Amino acid sequence: LVLARAQRRTEAARLEVVELCSLLGDVVAELRTAPGVDVQLRCEPHVAALANRDLTEQAVANLVANAARYTARGRIDVIADRLGDDVVISIADTGRGMTSEELARASERFYQGDERDAEGFGLGLSIARQAIEAMGGRLALESRRGGGTTATVRLAGATLVEP
Numbered sequence: 001l002v003l004a005r006a007q008r009r010t011e012a013a014r015l016e017v018v019e020l021c022s023l024l025g026d027v028v029a030e031l032r033t034a035p036g037v038d039v040q041l042r043c044e045p046h047v048a049a050l051a052n053r054d055l056t057e058q059a060v061a062n063l064v065a066n067a068a069r070y071t072a073r074g075r076i077d078v079i080a081d082r083l084g085d086d087v088v089i090s091i092a093d094t095g096r097g098m099t100s101e102e103l104a105r106a107s108e109r110f111y112q113g114d115e116r117d118a119e120g121f122g123l124g125l126s127i128a129r130q131a132i133e134a135m136g137g138r139l140a141l142e143s144r145r146g147g148g149t150t151a152t153v154r155l156a157g158a159t160l161v162e163p
Helices: 002-007 020-029 055-068 100-106 124-134
Strands: 018-020 039-042 047-051 072-085 086-093 137-142 149-159
Touching: 018 020, 018 055, 018 149, 020 039, 020 047, 020 055, 020 072, 047 055, 047 072, 047 086, 055 072, 055 086, 055 124, 055 149, 072 137, 072 149, 124 137, 124 149
Parallel strands: 039 072
Antiparallel strands: 018 047, 047 149, 072 086, 086 149, 137 149
């Protein structure tokens, strides 16, 4: 509902300081992968974003789920770090990757590429992009067939203050 209101511009996403290591840890803990897929989480201590926790969690969960869905073996790296005034979250996998044509359309609603996945509806990347953009962030995708995919989320950085 938060995303729907932000898309209709009836209500801006409420931004707060979101501590990313715990959020990413929760997402990774819920992840189901194929046997033999190694998932690594690297998060610099005290990395935080000025974001909406629910939208951030939904976007990252969709990106990580896509990585798991298309990685039959190998690894998935989830990394969060500061980059100047921003925070960058990268989800890199060693999965099947996408052709340049699939990559160009990957964020379209209901697009599933040439190898349709019976489990999905083609909405995950679209929802992730819309959630990230509703918070003033950006999503970039890099991929090549047989070479895996990297999704990079860039959000405004924030500083955690110890009580």
